[in-house]
Amino acid sequence: MRYLYYPGCSAESTGMAYDISTRALMEKLGVELVELDDWNCCGATSYFSVRELDSFAIAARNLAIAQQQGDEDLCVICNACYTTLAKTNRYMADSPHVREQVQGALKAVGRRYDGTKPVRHIMDVLVNDVGLEAISEKVARRLTGIKVAPYYGCQYSRPIGSFDDTEDPQTMDRFFEALGADVLTDFPAKLKCCGGMMMLTNATGAVRLCHEILKSAEDLGADVIVAACPLCEMNLEGYQPNVNKAYGTHFHIPVMYFTQLAGLALGIDPKQLAIDKQVVSCAPVLAAIPA
Amino acid sequence: MPAGEKIKICQQCGTCTGSCPTSSMMDYGPREVIAAFRAGMIDKVVKSNTIWLCTSCYSCTVRCPAGIKITDLMYELKRLGIKYDLLPKDTRNPAMTRYFIDNVLKYGRNHEVGLMARFMLAKDWSMPFNFAGLGIKLFTSGRLPLLPKQIRGKEEIAKMTAYLDAQEAKLQ
Ligand code: SF4
Numbered sequence: 001m002r003y004l005y006y007p008g009c010s011a012e013s014t015g016m017a018y019d020i021s022t023r024a025l026m027e028k029l030g031v032e033l034v035e036l037d038d039w040n041c042c043g044a045t046s047y048f049s050v051r052e053l054d055s056f057a058i059a060a061r062n063l064a065i066a067q068q069q070g071d072e073d074l075c076v077i078c079n080a081c082y083t084t085l086a087k088t089n090r091y092m093a094d095s096p097h098v099r100e101q102v103q104g105a106l107k108a109v110g111r112r113y114d115g116t117k118p119v120r121h122i123m124d125v126l127v128n129d130v131g132l133e134a135i136s137e138k139v140a141r142r143l144t145g146i147k148v149a150p151y152y153g154c155q156y157s158r159p160i161g162s163f164d165d166t167e168d169p170q171t172m173d174r175f176f177e178a179l180g181a182d183v184l185t186d187f188p189a190k191l192k193c194c195g196g197m198m199m200l201t202n203a204t205g206a207v208r209l210c211h212e213i214l215k216s217a218e219d220l221g222a223d224v225i226v227a228a229c230p231l232c233e234m235n236l237e238g239y240q241p242n243v244n245k246a247y248g249t250h251f252h253i254p255v256m257y258f259t260q261l262a263g264l265a266l267g268i269d270p271k272q273l274a275i276d277k278q279v280v281s282c283a284p285v286l287a288a289i290p291a
Numbered sequence: 292m293p294a295g296e297k298i299k300i301c302q303q304c305g306t307c308t309g310s311c312p313t314s315s316m317m318d319y320g321p322r323e324v325i326a327a328f329r330a331g332m333i334d335k336v337v338k339s340n341t342i343w344l345c346t347s348c349y350s351c352t353v354r355c356p357a358g359i360k361i362t363d364l365m366y367e368l369k370r371l372g373i374k375y376d377l378l379p380k381d382t383r384n385p386a387m388t389r390y391f392i393d394n395v396l397k398y399g400r401n402h403e404v405g406l407m408a409r410f411m412l413a414k415d416w417s418m419p420f421n422f423a424g425l426g427i428k429l430f431t432s433g434r435l436p437l438l439p440k441q442i443r444g445k446e447e448i449a450k451m452t453a454y455l456d457a458q459e460a461k462l463q
């Protein structure tokens with residue numbers, strides 16, 4: 001199994017543990033990831049705020065490179081990158097104007113893209129291509145008794161909804177059940193917005209949103225929150241002190257990239273999963289996983 | 292905006308506002324934004340804090356019974372605000388957007404440290420204090436590299452946007 005791989009900008013800084021643990025996990029599962037050559041920022045939500053077509057063209061440069069580089073699907077780890085790239089395909093297909101303009105912009109830099117490169121979220125690849133049975137067979141340390149709060153975040157299945165439901169996604173629940181975890185399947189905040197980039201521009205508002213999510217996880221007795229997006233992970237983990245200050249709470253809940261916790265279940269060394277890079281110590285989780 | 296004409300069939304049901312995580316902080320909820328848009332009172336909405344509190348969560352878009360892409364409309368209004376300089380006084384979001392884009396134009400990728408530093412210096416002196424504890428932890432664990440990564444094809448980004456600028460000028 002082989003995929004082209006788009007790490008995204010966060011993978012080079014705050015979200016580097018997501019990238020590191022993804023590579024380790026996929027290697028363990030025998031999935032080859034070939035990094036997309038000279039990929040650029042997907043444009044995220046910011047470019048949409050300037051000109052819609054700019055954002056599609058910038059995202060499409062990556063898709064054009066992918067098409068040229070190989071026949072494999074493009075695997076993406078960040079929810080926001082995933083949505084931006086998949087949305088570009090969708091809009092290129094739905095709107096002749098978008099398609100024409102984007103192709104024109106690409107042509108201006110000597111590139112071509114026909115709009116058909118499949119963009120796949122890593123969870124989609126794991127659940128639907130690798131398969132839960134195959135993953136379950138490789139488990140070295142079952143996550144028995146670990147209460148996992150699966151936090152999907154907004155742009156996991158919204159607005160595209162190609163591999164999971166937009167209102168009630170389940171893939172992450174099924175994935176961690178396959179690893180033997182005690183998944184909090186009724187985690188009501190699993191889709192609530194963490195505030196995203198708003199953490200930097202309107203911290204009060206974003207802290208309020210994070211408070212709701214953290215409280216919901218704590219009320220259910222979560223041992224760990226798992227995230228599938230660098231922005232969600234950063235907001236939920238890094239701003240717990242700010243939430244505590246604003247709301248008089250005492251949150252100290254480990255937050256991990258889902259690939260990190262999955263890697264532990266597959267017996268990968270915590271160092272190879274960059275678990276020491278987490279802001280809130282994951283030691284209690286590590287200690288609780290049965291040997 | 293693809294499928295923008297659908298705004299006409301909004302039923303004013305309020306599903307969007309009810310689904311919006313930030314509507315309680317907004318001057319006008321998404322439903323009111325649609326109403327104002329149709330009534331030609333766009334400037335009032337553009338100048339409000341509403342559109343800059345939209346986090347692009349897409350809850351409204353996936354739930355709207357009329358199939359209106361409300362998130363895209365919010366982006367459209369952000370664009371109008373930036374273009375015609377109709378910005379609410381206290382919002383810092385447009386500056387962040389601008390810096391993000393400068394970053395991508397310059398390097399081809401977003402350099403988070405550079406982005407945050409510029410934002411703090413220009414817009415928010417209190418941020419270094421709020422951010423201090425976390426920043427130190429991120430830095431010592433290597434999660435905040437100081438140097439930006441650059442792509443080989445970084446001129447392509449500017450060339451593509453210049454092409455689209457020219458196309459837009461042609462249409463007007
Ligand atoms: S959900 Fe759709 S139809 Fe209902 S008020 Fe909002 S935009 Fe209008």
Ligand code: SF4
Binds near residue numbers: 345
């Ligand atoms: S996309 Fe924006 S307007 Fe729509 S529900 Fe989310 S925050 Fe509210």
